[in-house]
Amino acid sequence: MRHAVIMAGGAGTRLWPLSRRMRPKQLLRLFDGKSLLQLACERLRGLFEPANIWVITSQHYLDQVAAALPDIPRANLIGEPMGRDTANAIGLAANLLARRNPDATMAVFTADHIITPQDRFAEAIRAGLEAAEHFPDALVTFGIKPTGPHTGYGYVRRSTAQEQRHTATGTAQEQWHAGVFRVAEFKEKPTREVAEGYLRSGEYYWNSGMFAWRATAILAELERCLPENARGLAELAANWDRWAGTAEAAARFGALQKISIDYGVMEKARQVLLVEMDCDWRDLGSWLAVAETRRADEHGNVALAERSLIVDGQNNVLVTESGHLIVALGVSDLVIVHSADATLVCRREQVERIKDLAKLRAAAFGERYE
Numbered sequence: 001m002r003h004a005v006i007m008a009g010g011a012g013t014r015l016w017p018l019s020r021r022m023r024p025k026q027l028l029r030l031f032d033g034k035s036l037l038q039l040a041c042e043r044l045r046g047l048f049e050p051a052n053i054w055v056i057t058s059q060h061y062l063d064q065v066a067a068a069l070p071d072i073p074r075a076n077l078i079g080e081p082m083g084r085d086t087a088n089a090i091g092l093a094a095n096l097l098a099r100r101n102p103d104a105t106m107a108v109f110t111a112d113h114i115i116t117p118q119d120r121f122a123e124a125i126r127a128g129l130e131a132a133e134h135f136p137d138a139l140v141t142f143g144i145k146p147t148g149p150h151t152g153y154g155y156v157r158r159s160t161a162q163e164q165r166h167t168a169t170g171t172a173q174e175q176w177h178a179g180v181f182r183v184a185e186f187k188e189k190p191t192r193e194v195a196e197g198y199l200r201s202g203e204y205y206w207n208s209g210m211f212a213w214r215a216t217a218i219l220a221e222l223e224r225c226l227p228e229n230a231r232g233l234a235e236l237a238a239n240w241d242r243w244a245g246t247a248e249a250a251a252r253f254g255a256l257q258k259i260s261i262d263y264g265v266m267e268k269a270r271q272v273l274l275v276e277m278d279c280d281w282r283d284l285g286s287w288l289a290v291a292e293t294r295r296a297d298e299h300g301n302v303a304l305a306e307r308s309l310i311v312d313g314q315n316n317v318l319v320t321e322s323g324h325l326i327v328a329l330g331v332s333d334l335v336i337v338h339s340a341d342a343t344l345v346c347r348r349e350q351v352e353r354i355k356d357l358a359k360l361r362a363a364a365f366g367e368r369y370e
Contacts, residue, residue, distance in 0.1 A: 010083075014286045014351070088233065103215075186262060313329070
């Protein structure tokens with residue numbers, strides 16, 4: 001049986017002041033009245049039954065997630081005691097899923113992406129699920145076909161035809177599905193010059209952070225690559241009905257090594273396959289990335305606001321969730337974000353520094369604006 005797991009636990013500090021510790025970016029209704037989490041769930045329609053969709057998030061967000069996704073069973077909402085990175089989030093979900101359905105095929109998604117068009121996304125996901133079922137020991141990652149030399153993403157290099165032929169698995173893959181490749185290596189965020197070389201080669205893809213595998217396959221690789229974490233996660237899952245939301249769960253989860261699925265497992269796994277996803281994929285990690293989801297006016301201005309007015313200005317980004325009126329007069333290249341109790345004004349080239357404000361805010365105001 002096929003299941004989907006949506007990771008929705010990030011705090012989204014780069015989208016302050018709307019994204020807060022108790023109301024993260026994936027729950028902000030900035031997209032025609034819908035949140036990123038709701039859009040992520042809608043993309044899975046026709047691919048998974050609602051009863052087979054899981055969400056792993058912070059235990060503090062469970063009620064908000066349940067309200068946003070009324071079709072998803074409450075039992076499928078997993079509340080992490082704290083953030084311990086993606087290897088542990090995925091490992092906990094895989095253990096809980098496998099206890100319900102040991103033969104499950106599992107796809108992993110994140111709640112902070114915008115992906116279009118839907119038909120090409122669905123086609124790639126079906127191919128990834130089929131690959132995971134056809135190669136039961138393999139871990140499948142989805143590589144986004146790059147549209148430019150982006151320096152803010154990690155990359156995955158697929159093996160060449162010659163490299164494929166050197167393994168029996170590679171030969172089988174070529175015969176089975178033309179869009180599936182063996183992964184040669186993972187690469188960190190590159191310089192501009194290196195990224196341009198990646199683009200010219202045609203062998204590199206943006207690392208999407210989406211995956212597919214048999215639940216048994218990811219659990220076996222967790223045991224091999226992160227044995228202490230694997231044992232702790234298995235014990236947590238075995239006692240989840242009693243421990244969820246308790247100090248015991250927090251103590252045991254907090255004791256796990258904090259590590260990403262890429263570093264902890266994917267880069268060390270014995271068999272990793274790549275499915276090409278030829279989609280418009282946006283990782284909404286900043287206000288400029290959010291603005292790119294909207295059409296700019298003739299002066300390059302973007303307003304994610306019910307009411308706004310921009311006079312004699314260019315390349316501004318204005319954001320508010322409420323009916324609050326934002327007016328920008330005679331200014332350019334600014335990002336202005338209004339919330340009920342805080343307003344951010346910064347230059348466009350400074351948006352990556354928003355995440356650095358957390359310590360400064362805490363020093364000045366404690367937790368009041370977190």
